[in-house]
Amino acid sequence: MPHALGIDVDDDLLRRWDAWFAPAEQPFHVSSLSAEHRALVPDGPEPRLSPEHRDTFLVYSSGWRLLDEPTFMALPTAARRALVRTRTSELRPVTWPSTPAAERRRRLMRYVEIGVRPSRHAEVAAASWWRCAAVLPGARRLAGTFPGGSGPNCFGTVMAAAGVAGAEHEWMHQPPFEAWLADASRPVTGTAHDDEAGVVLVWRDATGLAQHAAVTLGDGWALSKPSQAWCSPRAVWSVREAILAARYPGLRLERHRLP
Structure with a gap:
């Protein structure tokens, strides 16, 4: 059985973690961008997120936009880089459902374990x-x-x-x-x-x-x-x-x- 922080994680919970960590649509804090880069991001309403997605991406303020992978990848390179820089280090690089499963798992476990002592x-x-x-x-x-x-x-x-x-x-x-x-x-x-x-x-x-x-x-x-x-x-x-x-x-x- 997989484990994180010294704790067993069953397959059902691991699947839910994966969906919360790497959803098809992800929030980005566009208010942190320069005016030049912000103008390149499609307009949209403030996202309505589940508690899990809110906690994953630290969405505790306004100024966010939901982007899927095709929309994100269609942005100019400079705008994509600026969006990634708005995220904390454990959420970089952006992890999508298309990311290979082994790499997605590695990033997920790093996200869960970073900065937390294992349970004893x-x-x-x-x-x-x-x-x-x-x-x-x-x-x-x-x-x-x-x-x-x-x-x-x-x-x-x-x-x-x-x-x-x-x-x-x-x-x-x-x-x-x-x-x-x-x-x-x-x-x-x-x-x-x-x-x-x-x-x-x-x-x-x-x-x-x-x-x-x-x-x-x-x-x-x-x-x-x-x-x-x-x-x-x-x-x-x-x-x-x-x-x-x-x-x-x-x-x-x-x-x-x-x-």
Whole structure:
């Protein structure tokens, strides 16, 4: 079975990944082009994309156009190069359905794996999982898996690990996460409990809004889902690795302990 980031990926999910990574029509950020190059791109409405395509191509603003391969290839070379330069490095060169399958797979796996630590769920001892289950009954089932698409995020992953049914399938927003956190845990300070199962790590911005969450599994391990994207795994890392992965300017870390 193919694998990415140390996680098995079945054929059905791999086919979906391929369709999300290399669709027949792809968005390009024409607003980033010079006026000269922008004038060469056919007019069109703002694209209406699936959550998966939006996350693949980072379409979180306006100024985009959908182009298929024939339309893209018909543009002057300078315009094509300018369009490619608007993309992040992991989306260059442009990958179309016509790209040979082996090369398409190589680029897809590079896209999924770049900048993300492999999951270490296979390193967690059976005894650690057994102890963890008393506090986090859903953790072992989730650890070392990919979601079925975009949407499921860090907050839902933590709640599902703690036993909230169906939370792993939701794009969980802050209000329900905060309500659950207030009801299910108590704040703690310092790192004394980081080796125990059930410490919810919450990163907040300057306004106090929760931006990310992970949960400790015990014996130095933590479960974390970096983002809501389809390619973001429910990964097991060391607690230190999980904390370092979420360290961004302007965020502060706080801890809450589940009973």
